[in-house]
Amino acid sequence: MKTGSLLSGAEEPVVQFENVGMRYGLGPEVLSDVSFRIAPRSFQFLTGPSGAGKTTLLRLILLSVRPTRGLVSVFGEEVSGISSEALTGLRRRMGVVFQDFRLLDHLTTYENVALPLRVQGRAETSYRAEVVELLRWVGLGERMHVLPPLLSGGEKQRAAIARALIARPELLLADEPTGNVDPGLGRRLLRLFVELNKLGTSVIIATHDFGLMELFPTRRMVLGQGRLRIED
Amino acid sequence: MAASPNPAAPAIEPALPPTLRRNAPLVPTDSAASRSLAAVIAILTFLAALCAGAAEIVASSAEQWQGAVAQEVTIQVRPGPGRDIDADIARAEALAKAEPGIRATRVFSKAEAERLLEPWLGSGLDLSDLPVPRLITLKLGDTPAPDLKHLRAALGEALPGVASLDDHALWQQRLSTMATTFVGAGIGIVTLVLIATGLAVAFATRGAMAGNREVVEVLHFVGADDDYIARAFQRRFFGLGLRGGAIGAGLALAVFALAGLVARAWRSGPAGDEIEALFGAFHIGWRGYASVLLIGVIASIVTGIVSRLTVRRFLA
Numbered sequence: 001m002k003t004g005s006l007l008s009g010a011e012e013p014v015v016q017f018e019n020v021g022m023r024y025g026l027g028p029e030v031l032s033d034v035s036f037r038i039a040p041r042s043f044q045f046l047t048g049p050s051g052a053g054k055t056t057l058l059r060l061i062l063l064s065v066r067p068t069r070g071l072v073s074v075f076g077e078e079v080s081g082i083s084s085e086a087l088t089g090l091r092r093r094m095g096v097v098f099q100d101f102r103l104l105d106h107l108t109t110y111e112n113v114a115l116p117l118r119v120q121g122r123a124e125t126s127y128r129a130e131v132v133e134l135l136r137w138v139g140l141g142e143r144m145h146v147l148p149p150l151l152s153g154g155e156k157q158r159a160a161i162a163r164a165l166i167a168r169p170e171l172l173l174a175d176e177p178t179g180n181v182d183p184g185l186g187r188r189l190l191r192l193f194v195e196l197n198k199l200g201t202s203v204i205i206a207t208h209d210f211g212l213m214e215l216f217p218t219r220r221m222v223l224g225q226g227r228l229r230i231e232d
Numbered sequence: 233m234a235a236s237p238n239p240a241a242p243a244i245e246p247a248l249p250p251t252l253r254r255n256a257p258l259v260p261t262d263s264a265a266s267r268s269l270a271a272v273i274a275i276l277t278f279l280a281a282l283c284a285g286a287a288e289i290v291a292s293s294a295e296q297w298q299g300a301v302a303q304e305v306t307i308q309v310r311p312g313p314g315r316d317i318d319a320d321i322a323r324a325e326a327l328a329k330a331e332p333g334i335r336a337t338r339v340f341s342k343a344e345a346e347r348l349l350e351p352w353l354g355s356g357l358d359l360s361d362l363p364v365p366r367l368i369t370l371k372l373g374d375t376p377a378p379d380l381k382h383l384r385a386a387l388g389e390a391l392p393g394v395a396s397l398d399d400h401a402l403w404q405q406r407l408s409t410m411a412t413t414f415v416g417a418g419i420g421i422v423t424l425v426l427i428a429t430g431l432a433v434a435f436a437t438r439g440a441m442a443g444n445r446e447v448v449e450v451l452h453f454v455g456a457d458d459d460y461i462a463r464a465f466q467r468r469f470f471g472l473g474l475r476g477g478a479i480g481a482g483l484a485l486a487v488f489a490l491a492g493l494v495a496r497a498w499r500s501g502p503a504g505d506e507i508e509a510l511f512g513a514f515h516i517g518w519r520g521y522a523s524v525l526l527i528g529v530i531a532s533i534v535t536g537i538v539s540r541l542t543v544r545r546f547l548a
Contacts, residue, residue: 003364062453064449064452084457084458085457086458088455088456089453091452091453091454091455092455096453100448102449102450102453104258104260104447104450106256106260107256107258107259108252108253108256110252110253110254111253111254111255111256113540114254114328115450115451115454116454116455118255119451119454119455119456119460120455121460124254124255128254145252145253163454167455
């Protein structure tokens with residue numbers, strides 16, 4: 001489901017890896033010779049057994065770790081030696097849902113979801129309506145004043161997803177986003193990602209939930225023993 | 233979704249829980265550590281303010297003494313064999329009176345001159361055989377400025393070896409050296425205390441950064457730049473610094489006000505004259521109060537700046 005274009009120059013990949021290798025410290029390579037491109041407006045699952053390097057690959061795209069070798073480009077920018085301002089600029093174009101949610105426990109659900117807009121320096125009144133609408137959409141309309149420690153696993157997950165979506169990112173990364181919810185809600189969240197993709201966001205969902213992947217047949221990036229195989 | 237936020241806001245508002253917190257500080261407030269840091273800043277500010285106030289009291293008392301000493305000069309007339317001392321005194325007084333800028337003269341009588349020696353020689357002695365020098369005190373006016381050099385030359389010419397002029401320059405110099413030393417020591421101690429405040433804040437900020445590593449990481453991922461994060465920490469620590477500085481400066485002002493009241497009560501007691509001579513009215517004046525407030529403000533600003541620099545360095 002690659003999106004072709006006659007103006008090939010205008011269709012710069014959102015993410016491009018070329019022969020990327022990654023190891024932590026002096027340990028073995030977690031990823032070896034990984035090469036792929038994520039096209040704009042594309043949707044893909046990243047799958048593979050636990051410990052295959054899914055999270056590491058997402059962290060490389062998020063620029064929270066740097067590759068040991070090879071080239072990583074995000075939004076057309078090669079990331080080795082990137083300045084901290086440019087890094088902030090790139091991160092503002094991405095949304096991320098962490099496996100462990102990473103909600104800030106001292107902020108309410110509303111404040112957590114509004115965070116990406118708040119750190120852009122926007123006034124609270126300018127985004128209030130958007131945040132409330134999204135919270136209602138993900139079914140947290142009644143829980144917006146609650147602190148994360150009091151939310152259930154599924155509620156935390158939805159809050160984390162809402163936080164990733166609020167700034168309408170061009171690229172959404174989600175690490176096991178349906179891991180803690182019942183299958184019904186899982187399908188609903190998947191629909192949300194698909195809707196978002198239709199609006200133009202590239203989506204990468206890391207999961208090993210085959211049921212979920214079968215619901216929406218699309219490109220799969222399969223990691224195994226540090227190598228990447230792409231199933232279109 | 234509403235197109236413009238302003239008309240939309242009132243429509244959305246009633247649906248939100250009224251207690252919804254919307255802009256809590258991004259850096260979690262750890263109340264125990266915050267209270268300790270505010271207490272440390274308060275104590276350091278208090279000490280710095282006490283020191284500044286004490287230096288101010290010494291400086292203003294020294295100024296008063298110096299003013300009093302500088303407004304008077306003394307002519308000393310020594311008796312010599314074959315000289316009529318009263319005539320010499322009259323001559324010297326006449327010369328002084330003729331000088332412009334001398335407001336008043338007062339001749340110490342022989343009895344008064346002898347009484348000045350009592351602290352050294354004891355009372356009840358017959359000093360009539362001793363050649364006790366006699367003194368004339370001259371009060372100086374402001375305009376026209378007295379020309380003491382001319383007076384000294386005139387005395388030397390008319391009464392050579394008999395009359396001499398003492399302008400208390402040695403005393404004044406000692407006083408001013410002492411006052412300068414006190415003020416310099418005060419400034420040094422205040423600076424040291426402010427540096428200690430800065431270091432305490434740097435340690436506290438590092439602790440807060442280490443404790444909030446997760447928060448910092450999440451802020452980075454949602455698109456906050458280093459400056460934004462540094463400002464969040466700075467705001468929190470500036471708030472603590474302001475609280476600590478205000479408490480410390482407030483306590484110091486209270487101590488000075490109380491000490492002023494106690495000194496006023498003591499002044500009516502037996503040791504009152506000595507206390508007043510030493511400390512003046514124990515009143516630090518507007519300059520002292522201003523410097524105490526300034527120290528409070530500087531302590532808060534130092535706190536804010538140091539926390540920001542520490543965070544920037546930590547993030548780099």
